[in-house]
């Protein structure tokens with residue numbers, strides 16, 4: 004791991020459901036075994052989410068995540084994938100997952116600036 008966010012990955016058969024590859028719950032990542040081992044950029048993506056969760060004190064992260072998803076659903080006329088990719092937490096994570104040292108330079112609450120940038 005190239006950054007300082009300690010993470011535990013639990014490979015399993017059931018979580019998360021459907022076509023989602025990973026689910027980050029309080030810094031523990033659940034991945035269905037069928038998707039294989041997580042790659043470096045996927046781990047970095049989840050580490051970015053873990054950092055977002057810390058600074059939003061977990062509950063704030065999940066509440067904001069769901070609320071923004073609902074807003075994006077309306078904004079993008081119920082295209083679920085488009086809504087998901089445009090949640091600002093996801094925008095920040097996807098934009099920076101390929102920079103291994105991103106979290107070392109990241110400013111607190113950096114996701115806020117992604118509220119207004121659409122992809």
Ligand SMILES: [Zn+2]
Pocket residue numbers: 048052092093096
């Ligand atoms: Zn994500």
